[in-house]
Amino acid sequence: MAVIAVFNQKGGVGKTTTVLNIAASLALLERKPVLIYLDPQAHVSLALGIKNQQSSASTAGFFRDNTPMDRIMRRLANQIRLLPGHPDLSKVDALLGATPGVAGTLKRGLDAALAWEDSPILIDCAPSLGVLSLNALYAADRVLIPVTADYLAIQGLNRLYLALNVLEGPLKRRIPRRIVLTRFDEAKPQCREALAGLKTRYGDNLCDTRIPDDPALSESPAHGMDIFAYSSDSPGAHDYRLLTMELLSKGFFQ
Ligand SMILES: Nc1ncnc2c1ncn2[C@@H]1O[C@H](COP(=O)(O)OP(=O)(O)O)[C@@H](O)[C@H]1O
Ligand SMILES: [Mg+2]
Numbered sequence: 536m537a538v539i540a541v542f543n544q545k546g547g548v549g550k551t552t553t554v555l556n557i558a559a560s561l562a563l564l565e566r567k568p569v570l571i572y573l574d575p576q577a578h579v580s581l582a583l584g585i586k587n588q589q590s591s592a593s594t595a596g597f598f599r600d601n602t603p604m605d606r607i608m609r610r611l612a613n614q615i616r617l618l619p620g621h622p623d624l625s626k627v628d629a630l631l632g633a634t635p636g637v638a639g640t641l642k643r644g645l646d647a648a649l650a651w652e653d654s655p656i657l658i659d660c661a662p663s664l665g666v667l668s669l670n671a672l673y674a675a676d677r678v679l680i681p682v683t684a685d686y687l688a689i690q691g692l693n694r695l696y697l698a699l700n701v702l703e704g705p706l707k708r709r710i711p712r713r714i715v716l717t718r719f720d721e722a723k724p725q726c727r728e729a730l731a732g733l734k735t736r737y738g739d740n741l742c743d744t745r746i747p748d749d750p751a752l753s754e755s756p757a758h759g760m761d762i763f764a765y766s767s768d769s770p771g772a773h774d775y776r777l778l779t780m781e782l783l784s785k786g787f788f789q
Contacts, residue, residue: 540675546662549717559761560779572620593621604648641670684729
């Protein structure tokens with residue numbers, strides 16, 4: 536099992552879009568991915584055609600009631616196994632924030648349910664560094680950081696790097712990470728400057744593949760589909776296929 540947290544404490548940078556479409560791409564390659572939603576705001580369970588999701592049968596139930604993961608896991612039409620989220624995840628900080636050892640909850644659950652599998656496990660994180668994201672980072676073998684090419688996003692990235700470096704202390708291990716530029720527009724000087732700055736500062740940690748805007752990427756969730764089911768010839772499908780292949784070739788999912 537390889538656990539990948541898709542994290543950025545900034546919202547709107549493409550975490551949910553990225554995690555869904557990388558998982559869908561891995562599913563098409565028969566890698567049997569597991570997708571875990573830890574963002575109270577992510578309505579992707581809905582986007583994936585799951586309606587009336589009960590709190591008890593979601594990751595909120597896992598954290599609150601210790602519901603075993605295999606009881607909340609659902610297999611989707613695109614062969615992704617999903618641990619759906621729920622708005623009740625927003626209560627986890629207040630409920631469990633003071634519990635000793637709480638940051639290891641997700642890792643313990645994953646070890647119990649999936650340790651013997653070699654499936655990639657992808658986590659869609661909330662845009663904050665609370666109990667849920669700490670659980671994701673604690674469980675993660677690697678972190679994928681989507682970032683948009685604007686000044687504030689890149690300032691945020693620098694802070695995120697510092698936070699990960701601080702976390703490595705108590706974790707007593709490195710957290711390998713890769714950055715992917717999203718919403719990238721080659722024609723905009725601001726985007727080209729951001730790319731040059733990121734290359735200088737983060738070098739090898741920056742993915743070669745960049746994800747430009749594609750309306751199909753924002754439309755597909757409204758149809759309950761990933762980009763490959765919605766429009767497999769779209770530029771967005773091509774880019775996420777390419778990103779997945781790049782990450783596979785660098786051993787990111789092992
Ligand atoms: N490459 C893209 N092209 C077009 N729309 C995108 C792209 N990436 C993200 N979006 C849209 O931008 C919004 C924020 O993306 P999302 O993946 O939800 O970010 P996050 O999870 O980081 O908050 C969503 O409406 C999404 O559909
Ligand atoms: Mg999101």
